[in-house]
Amino acid sequence: MTRGKAWLIGGIGLLLALVVLAVLLLQAKRVEQFALGRAGAALGLQIEASGAAEYRLRGTPTLVVRDVTARMPGNPQPLLVADRVLLSLPWSTLRARLQDLDFTRIELDSPVLDLGVLQAWQATRPPGDGRIPSLSKGLAVIDGTLVADGWRIEAIDLMLPLLDADQPVRAQASGRHVAGATTLPFDLDGQVERLADGSPLGVSGEVTIVREGWQLPARLKMRGSWRSGSEGWGIDRMRLGATAAYQAGDTRTPFALGLVAPLRFADGATRLSPLAVVVRPLGDGLVPALKATGTLELEDELGLELDGTFANWPEAWPALPAPLDDPAADTDFSLDYSGATTLDDVAAISLARDATRADIRLRLADVTGWMETAATGTPLPPLEGTATTPRLDIAGATLHGVTITIEDDE
Secondary structure, three states, X not given: OOHHHHHHHHHHHXXXXXXXXXXXXXXXXXXXXXXXXXXXXXXXXXXXXXXXXXXXXXXXXXXXXXXXXXXXXXXXXXXXXXXXXXXXXXXXXXXXXXXXXXXXXXXXXXXXXXXXXXXXXXXXXXXXOOOOOEEOOOEEEEEEEEEEOOEEEEEEEEEEOOEOOOOOEEEEEEEEEEEOOEEEEEEEEEEEOOOOOOOEEEEEEXXXXXXXXXXXXXXXXXXXXXXXXXXXXXXXXEEEEEEEEEEEOXXXXXXXXXXXXXXXXXXXXEEEEEEEEEEXXXXXXXXXXXXXXXXXXXXXXXXXXXXXXXXXXXXXOOOOOEOOOOOOXXXXXXXXXXXXXXXXXXXXEEEEEOOEEEEEEEEHHHHHHHHHHOOOOOOOOOOEEEEEEEEEEEOOEEEEEEEEEEOOOO
């Protein structure tokens, strides 16, 4: 073969290779556009992918798209962006042109979901419960983020080995809730017997509230039954138990916490009502033994109302004068807080024992700072309020009709 023929054959081979590559790339783009178009039409979204696409038809059809953006028509704020999305699905779903919801596996790398846009999109969806998609090989979310007004959950890793409405669903989730200066890292395992009303579910794992100068790690277990419908979803007969410890420097105050309430998620809000709370100290410390009932609501702000009773007056609290110095006497209390989810706003607390009453206002962040120095600093926590009592015995004197005013003076 002459050198000229060899170059000619080599050139033709290279040209054919380039043509085949171009066809494959065009096919990948067509597959991507078809899949994203069908998914967008079904969901009422505009879904685009600006990165490179890959697809595989041998075995289980699989499509990988990059730099994905999903928007509501007419809304410039994305509902979802993701660095990479993998969609694996059986041939039966392809033949049905994605009309059924039987998939093999979905993976999302670095997805960012906007909760406000999600709620707006949900409001446009037709009524009805709809069918839950199935994922025979599960779902994986790596380094995800959920963004809301005033808070976010970041570094989300979520693993579901299987998703099937008629099979037990197990999940592992970790991440970090961030609201202002407060972070809450979590690592949880969960299981629900079936994605149907009344099905038993459970969650266990570790969460930690972290702020500058202190933290509160907790180990929790939760049980209840799944509830879903047109008014949102939630957990009936929720029972949550936790062992926790307030830690600041050398201070460590352990306690146990129990909550009982129906839990509801609807229209972006979380509600626990009616709520029953039990707190029990584990050793000596600043935590009282108490029982209370009330409500908790969480949306853009936190609302908490409790009415209950202290079963003891902790020794670490400021000592009360006679005749109020019986540490075993019950003290009724109420708490009302409405403000930032970081608990930086003012809470109103009322205390009552027989004819003695106190109405105080305080900030949790200020009180936790006082707790760190209570042994060596001022004996009174930073608060404002008034207290009235018919009688006090102080330094051998008896006072009647006493009114005390406390001002938080820096």
